[in-house]
Amino acid sequence: MRKVIDSNIENYKNLLKSYIETQDERSLYGVEMMSKSFLKNNILPEEIVNLHIQALEDLYPDLSEEIKHSMNFLLEAMISYGLKHQEIQTLREQQIALKSEISVAASMQDTFLKTDIPTIEGLDIGAISAPAHQMNGDYYHFVKGKNGTLGMAIADVIGKGIPAALSMSMIKYAIDSYPEESMEPNVILENLNRVVERNVDPNMFITMIYAQYSPAYNKLRFSSAGHEPGFHYYAKDNRFEELKTKGLALGVLADVEYQEYELKMEKGDMVIFLTDGVTESREEDRFVEVEEVLDVIRKYKTYSAQEIVNHVYKYFERLQDFQLRDDFTMIILRKEV
Amino acid sequence: MELSIDLVEKSNHLIIRLSGEIDAYTVPKLKESLLPLTQKSGSVVEVDMESVSYMDSTGLGVFISALKSTKENDSHMKIMNLNDRVYRVFKITGLDEIMDIGRSNKVERK
Numbered sequence: 001m002r003k004v005i006d007s008n009i010e011n012y013k014n015l016l017k018s019y020i021e022t023q024d025e026r027s028l029y030g031v032e033m034m035s036k037s038f039l040k041n042n043i044l045p046e047e048i049v050n051l052h053i054q055a056l057e058d059l060y061p062d063l064s065e066e067i068k069h070s071m072n073f074l075l076e077a078m079i080s081y082g083l084k085h086q087e088i089q090t091l092r093e094q095q096i097a098l099k100s101e102i103s104v105a106a107s108m109q110d111t112f113l114k115t116d117i118p119t120i121e122g123l124d125i126g127a128i129s130a131p132a133h134q135m136n137g138d139y140y141h142f143v144k145g146k147n148g149t150l151g152m153a154i155a156d157v158i159g160k161g162i163p164a165a166l167s168m169s170m171i172k173y174a175i176d177s178y179p180e181e182s183m184e185p186n187v188i189l190e191n192l193n194r195v196v197e198r199n200v201d202p203n204m205f206i207t208m209i210y211a212q213y214s215p216a217y218n219k220l221r222f223s224s225a226g227h228e229p230g231f232h233y234y235a236k237d238n239r240f241e242e243l244k245t246k247g248l249a250l251g252v253l254a255d256v257e258y259q260e261y262e263l264k265m266e267k268g269d270m271v272i273f274l275t276d277g278v279t280e281s282r283e284e285d286r287f288v289e290v291e292e293v294l295d296v297i298r299k300y301k302t303y304s305a306q307e308i309v310n311h312v313y314k315y316f317e318r319l320q321d322f323q324l325r326d327d328f329t330m331i332i333l334r335k336e337v
Numbered sequence: 338m339e340l341s342i343d344l345v346e347k348s349n350h351l352i353i354r355l356s357g358e359i360d361a362y363t364v365p366k367l368k369e370s371l372l373p374l375t376q377k378s379g380s381v382v383e384v385d386m387e388s389v390s391y392m393d394s395t396g397l398g399v400f401i402s403a404l405k406s407t408k409e410n411d412s413h414m415k416i417m418n419l420n421d422r423v424y425r426v427f428k429i430t431g432l433d434e435i436m437d438i439g440r441s442n443k444v445e446r447k
Binding site for chain 1: 368
């Protein structure tokens with residue numbers, strides 16, 4: 001640091017002299033450049049005042065005592081600015097450290113919540129979940145039962161950011177701990193509701209749909225805890241129908257009973273589940289209507305389920321100028337034969 | 338967009354008028370004004386949402402806390418004049434069935 005100052009003494013002196021004599025713009029510009037390089041090298045304000053005193057004394061050896069004292073006075077006044085400047089440096093370093101810790105937490109979260117899309121006879125499955133910020137508050141989960149059934153959860157934790165995302169791990173491990181025989185959608189939600197109600201901050205709650213597909217009967221049974229409604233696509237009529245469900249979000253009241261619904265899937269039929277990051281997305285001041293989502297799905301219906309969800313995601317990402325406001329999650333199940 | 342909050346107080350009857358948008362950015366302000374009102378035993382808190390154009394799900398968190406607080410403190414909260422879009426958020430999450438909620442006057446008069 002010392003070196004940076006020393007190597008600039010002469011230059012500073014010349015610029016100062018030229019400015020005192022002619023008040024030219026060029027020397028002002030020169031000192032501006034110099035101060036930028038000082039900033040880059042973490043030179044403190046009092047060091048610059050000191051440089052100024054030195055230059056002044058060299059240029060005008062018979063400077064009055066009053067001026068000299070006043071300069072030392074200024075030097076003292078600048079010291080707390082220097083301390084603040086150093087504090088900012090430290091904060092900046094801490095911020096970098098925090099950022100990297102958060103990204104480690106985010107990737108741990110990804111590992112905790114990792115779920116593979118299972119192979120289920122006669123069912124084409126597509127799923128995508130993209131966070132708006134570093135950590136995802138949406139979650140989906142697949143589990144394959146011994147008798148070839150598919151268990152599926154899609155969830156959205158309300159309350160944003162890291163605390164919200166962390167509570168998803170709790171949900172996942174709770175689901176994992178339930179024995180397979182008790183995997184009925186309404187029972188699972190009733191159990192999870194107790195877990196969430198007891199353990200999560202009163203400001204935070206979770207919406208979820210749990211569904212179970214049985215290939216032997218082509219039946220999908222599902223229950224909803226206050227989650228964005230899904231859709232049933234009837235291939236025969238090329239039409240979507242909203243899955244009307246009732247049920248309170250998880251974590252609001254201690255004892256809640258959930259209703260179970262059932263639908264039959266025919267060849268080519270799809271069931272679409274999503275989070276409100278999809279339906280609440282906005283383009284400038286315009287809200288995206290559900291119809292628009294369904295139109296995109298219809299447009300790509302000949303593609304695989306995974307390709308369809310990818311296309312819908314890309315469509316919304318473009319619409320929102322590649323800056324998602326909320327986490328985005330979508331699952332499509334399609335009966336193949 | 339901003340959220341502005343006006344409070345009218347008539348002994349135990351409190352009317353809180355919101356206008357603007359309720360989202361992650363304005364939620365702390367709403368929480369700060371709404372929660373203390375529900376902590377007054379016996380009070381009736383009317384939340385007028387007529388001028389709320391948009392509310393996302395983080396806003397619901399505040400209303401759930403407020404609801405819990407009314408139960409603990411023996412007070413009552415009534416949410417009034419919701420527009421269709423805001424009402425939908427309460428309906429989907431099932432909160433319309435456990436909260437005292439009135440939709441927009443304009444819709445009812447039709």
